[in-house]
Amino acid sequence: MAGSMGYQLSFNQIWTNFDKLAEGLLLSLGLAFISILIGAIIGLVLAIWYVSAGRVARTFISGYVEFIRNVPLLLLVYLVFYGLPTVVNISYSAPVSFVVTLSLYAGAYLVEVFRSGLDAVPKGLLDAGKAMGLTPWQRLLYVRLPTMTRITLPALSNTFISLFKDTSIASVIAVPELTYGAQWINNKTFRIVEVYAVTTVLYVVTGYAILFGLRLLERRFRVER
Amino acid sequence: MTATNLLQIDKLSKSFAENQVLKSIDLSVAAGEVVSVIGPSGSGKTTLLRCVNFLEVYDGGSIQIDGREVGYVDTSSRKRRGEVDLAGMRAETGMVFQSFNLFPHLTAEQNVMLGLRRVRKKPLKEAREIAQHWLSRVGLSHKADALPSELSGGQQQRVGIARAVAMDPKILLLDEITSALDPELVNEVLDVVRQLAVDGMTMLMVTHEIAFARDASHRIVFMADGLVSAQGKPDDLMAEVATNERLRNFLSRFSATAH
Ligand SMILES: Nc1ncnc2c1ncn2[C@@H]1O[C@H](COP(=O)(O)OP(=O)(O)O)[C@@H](O)[C@H]1O
Ligand SMILES: [Mg+2]
Numbered sequence: 010m011a012g013s014m015g016y017q018l019s020f021n022q023i024w025t026n027f028d029k030l031a032e033g034l035l036l037s038l039g040l041a042f043i044s045i046l047i048g049a050i051i052g053l054v055l056a057i058w059y060v061s062a063g064r065v066a067r068t069f070i071s072g073y074v075e076f077i078r079n080v081p082l083l084l085l086v087y088l089v090f091y092g093l094p095t096v097v098n099i100s101y102s103a104p105v106s107f108v109v110t111l112s113l114y115a116g117a118y119l120v121e122v123f124r125s126g127l128d129a130v131p132k133g134l135l136d137a138g139k140a141m142g143l144t145p146w147q148r149l150l151y152v153r154l155p156t157m158t159r160i161t162l163p164a165l166s167n168t169f170i171s172l173f174k175d176t177s178i179a180s181v182i183a184v185p186e187l188t189y190g191a192q193w194i195n196n197k198t199f200r201i202v203e204v205y206a207v208t209t210v211l212y213v214v215t216g217y218a219i220l221f222g223l224r225l226l227e228r229r230f231r232v233e234r
Numbered sequence: 235m236t237a238t239n240l241l242q243i244d245k246l247s248k249s250f251a252e253n254q255v256l257k258s259i260d261l262s263v264a265a266g267e268v269v270s271v272i273g274p275s276g277s278g279k280t281t282l283l284r285c286v287n288f289l290e291v292y293d294g295g296s297i298q299i300d301g302r303e304v305g306y307v308d309t310s311s312r313k314r315r316g317e318v319d320l321a322g323m324r325a326e327t328g329m330v331f332q333s334f335n336l337f338p339h340l341t342a343e344q345n346v347m348l349g350l351r352r353v354r355k356k357p358l359k360e361a362r363e364i365a366q367h368w369l370s371r372v373g374l375s376h377k378a379d380a381l382p383s384e385l386s387g388g389q390q391q392r393v394g395i396a397r398a399v400a401m402d403p404k405i406l407l408l409d410e411i412t413s414a415l416d417p418e419l420v421n422e423v424l425d426v427v428r429q430l431a432v433d434g435m436t437m438l439m440v441t442h443e444i445a446f447a448r449d450a451s452h453r454i455v456f457m458a459d460g461l462v463s464a465q466g467k468p469d470d471l472m473a474e475v476a477t478n479e480r481l482r483n484f485l486s487r488f489s490a491t492a493h
Binding site for chain 2: 133137138140141143144
């Protein structure tokens with residue numbers, strides 16, 4: 010098969026270096042998974058705090074959310090990896106730095122998701138919890154959070170898919186995830202079309218598989234409202 | 235003032251912003267008594283019930299259950315009870331809602347068990363036995379493991395009743411519990427309430443089922459414009475139609491819309 014400039018497609022060298030892509034894919038999934046876990050904890054704590062707190066706390070939380078949402082992720086990665094260690098005296102590896110960044114990033118988006126989820130819990134359910142004598146914490150634990158989780162599951166799935174794709178940005182600080190693996194193979198073999206074609210397929214297929222799994226989960230837990 | 239009344243409401247008032255919904259309600263319910271509240275929509279019936287378990291904060295007057303002031307530390311001061319204290323008081327009243335309000339993530343049995351476990355602190359085995367007992371009383375033993383979304387409206391409401399009475403409340407509050415149901419499902423729910431009345435459960439219920447109120451309750455209260463306009467034994471109240479124009483209008487409008 011000949012390209013317009015006589016470029017011969019050849020996947021051989023992609024397959025011989027495929028371990029770089031496979032390991033990269035696993036790392037990407039791992040980074041996304043850890044980040045959504047930490048991000049969900051940040052988001053949940055801040056969302057619960059937000060709905061029960063006064064003006065000062067709300068301003069602080071909104072500030073965090075607005076800041077993160079208005080700074081490009083790439084810039085955040087640089088800020089946390091290069092900027093932060095020079096300002097405060099800490100040092101960390103690139104993967105750790107990236108997880109911190111992506112968690113803060115996910116947290117800001119998930120505060121909003123959880124906050125609207127908490128607001129969307131039907132008031133009648135909270136009344137039913139009150140009427141049976143549940144205390145405020147018990148209502149949160151046994152009524153509001155379980156209902157909110159089911160309401161927010163679709164948004165959580167979408168956030169996870171986004172984070173999985175966003176892990177590609179970690180390549181700029183040499184975290185050996187999937188995109189970095191692709192760059193590495195490209196630099197070594199100059200098979201630019203082949204390596205990025207295969208990498209794209211890996212992102213798409215994995216993303217679709219995750220989505221499929223999560224949609225099954227959502228159907229299992231759907232809330233009738 | 236009678237100490238024997240389980241529920242004693244005196245000069246209760248409640249406003250939403252400028253809108254004074256309850257003006258000065260005096261109402262009592264004795265232990266074992268079944269009292270129905272009827273009245274035009276918007277007359278404050280729901281608000282009245284919601285004040286009794288402090289889902290609404292009332293402005294003036296007093297509500298006592300078994301001699302204890304609802305919501306406030308005592309009758310004279312307006313000092314609110316703490317949240318845990320409030321929760322404890324609310325556990326003494328059961329409430330059944332117009333829109334069922336079953337917890338969607340819990341099965342029928344788990345809905346009934348939640349309060350038994352977390353409020354009454356019953357051991358798992360005992361809580362399950364009580365839940366199974368009440369589900370069987372409302373004819374839903376076979377639906378114990380069903381989620382609310384898998385139940386008909388009538389079945390959901392029967393679970394709602396089981397959830398409330400399983401807590402062994404001193405008084406049961408029922409707010410138009412059949413008005414969201416298809417007509418053919420109304421009776422299965424009313425039958426459960428009838429049975430509770432026979433068993434001596436103290437009940438305060440808002441209803442638009444006039445015929446049901448007449449044969450199931452000891453006393454009917456007619457509310458209009460935030461006041462108790464008339465009350466009495468069912469037959470006595472119906473006799474008041476001659477002298478109470480509002481009641482006459484309400485009941486005639488009612489029979490005009492009913493079939
Ligand atoms: N949470 C609320 N906020 C403002 N107004 C309310 C609220 N709940 C009820 N109302 C008003 O109080 C009045 C009485 O309502 P309600 O107690 O529901 O009457 P009923 O149950 O007799 O139909 C209505 O005018 C209603 O609009
Ligand atoms: Mg009402």
